[in-house]
Amino acid sequence: MQRLLAGLVGAVVLTVAAAPAAPAAAAPADPVKALKSRVIAGQGVKVTDVTSYVDLEGRTVFLRRTGVLQYGKPVKGGTGTVAAADLRSTYIPHEGPVFNDLDDDLGDERAITVGRYSYIKGAMRYGARQKGKSWIRLKRTLPGGFNGWYSQYVNAAEPATLQVLIKHGERSGRTYKGTIGEAALWKASPWYRAAAIVRPKDRVLQYELTLGTNGLPQRLITSHLAKEHWSESLVNDDVITVETRYRGWGGKVRVTVPPKNQVQTG
Template sequence: MITLVAACGALMAAAVPAQAAPKDPVSALKATLVAGHGVRFTDTVTWSDGTDEEGARDSKGVFQFGKKGIAAFDISMISGDERERVISIGKTGYYSGGDVARVLPDGKTWYKGKGGAIPDSWAQFLNPAEPKTLAALIKNGKSKGNSITGSITVKELKAVSAWIAAAGIDKQHEGIKISYTLTLASTGLVSGARSSYTVTEDGDSNMVTVDSRYTGWGSKVSIKAPNPSTVTTETR
């Protein structure tokens, strides 16, 4: 009987799986950065004045990777009745819908401009598809389970993030502090990013919260420029 109990104990011990070592998020990200592949995401933006909260905008998009990080992105945005879309390929940006649509010449639906940047201040400032940005967010935050929580200023982000550096944010806004929570999948890749920050204008303070979800890390992606016949560099 003693032998049987000992044997059962050994079997039970063997059946308990060893605790897997946590995956390094930056290494996991770098492994997915293959040209022609990318990641899809959705953003939900809410606005609050401290009393009332309302949905400001919903977005969905995709990042395409190149040899040196993000090579292109395509984002569609819905805000009330407004529909907007921005495509960025290299250092060229294409914009349609919203205010842009109201100033385009007849027969044109896209405006072509220089530079690729986030569409506006209601986009997700944090870009977990950038290794340097992800490393900074991990360094500034505290890990607990599968989440990382912390805060970072716009100035600190500009120093590591091409996504933010290209946005042309004024120095007067560099002191804005962004609070964030990253959620990691079992692979170590970011599956969610929630950020919030306060903007003060004319003495009124409002909080903007952006909740993002990321799927399909490493899947094949192909972002193309709009049909040339629909594109213009002029406005009315």
Template sequence: MKKMITLVVACGVLLVGAVPAQAAPKDPVTALKAKLTPGHGVRFTDTVTWSDGTDEQGARDSKGAFQFDKKGVAAFDISMDSGYSQERVISIGKTGYYSGGALTGLLPKGKTWFKAKGGAIPDSWAQFLNPAEPRTLAALIKNGKSKGGSVTGSITLKELKTVSAWIAAAGIGKEHDGIKISYTLTLSSAGLVSRAQSTYALAEDGELNMVTVDSRYTGWGGKVSIKAPDPATVTTELR
């Protein structure tokens, strides 16, 4: 904590001015709850990097927004680009809308969106941590160590399931409960998360790969309006 100290040397006497009172560090959970207003939210970008220990490459970039209610996240809209495939997911309440990617060739003619219950995010290339959820943020703060404007720690997928609606909606199987996510949260001067970096090991095709997700958050408390797609473009059936 910095202190403003005025030193004056006069006639061989050292005079120390009064030290101003210091503001207490802002509690991130309290700061988040103050932003939870319906019709408002936060915008974010994700950069996902994959590594097999010898080779590292970009896996996917995402951008989107969370819309709040008084308790946390009420809706989200995410666009994902892996370079060869583009996907978009809109979630409102307990209903999800999915477009692009593998669905492109499975939708009936004239339909561009598939409607289903629950959510498909996060998947194995996503930011498992959702700092827009008060209970999740509280767990990350509790599990981590705070130093300056950052919090560093680790948490298992099983632990996240007990606090995060983001994880619960994804329906991730118990066989993945042991995945350990190492993270660093960067906090703004207002106590809000401006960056979340996470790393976890993922077993694919008998190989253990490392996935790193770097998320940036901007515009906390700004206006956000997420709407369902045009009903004429939506289907609940696949070809």
């Protein structure tokens, strides 16, 4: 099973669209230190995610996400040094037994998180809205929204997460490849603990992290077996893979909560 997972992930890495190859460059001596130097309140980074279902027949994209992460002072029950986020996701439906259930669970969604509260707009599974209320304020932090269960919740823009990825990865130039149990991420990462809808089993993630010439995360690809989401009889050893790209490091970011008169409490 692990050999098949590695083979499928390798195929994904080869087929994902990538920028033209740049000259080889050494990674900085301490990428985590480089990232911590950018953890400045009111600044942040732009992110884009693409989630795909991968089987022996190819790769099917079913979720895309874009947004910004803002650094700030950590608060109890929040998401660590990434103190705020505004993420918009677009669901792409497909026919077939594997995807049929997703129509009930996923849809276009926007998730705003500030401090220890998350605000969700467009969530399919959270019930009816009150008249005139387009947002729901959750009683917990859920920075990726409900779609986040299928999006990227390994956040390489968080120093604690980057530390774990660097530690467990094998380096080649500016790229680190490796596998990691989710229990290690759960322990290290405030973002991961907040973004996971339920506490995951200790499944294994395979990842490939590429740093930019500035030593900061540029691209992260994570992959895991699809049976964590679907019946094993449907998906066998098929894989879900998420590619995340980071850009605009150090830009000014200001995430604000939705207008109070448009919010109902979940």
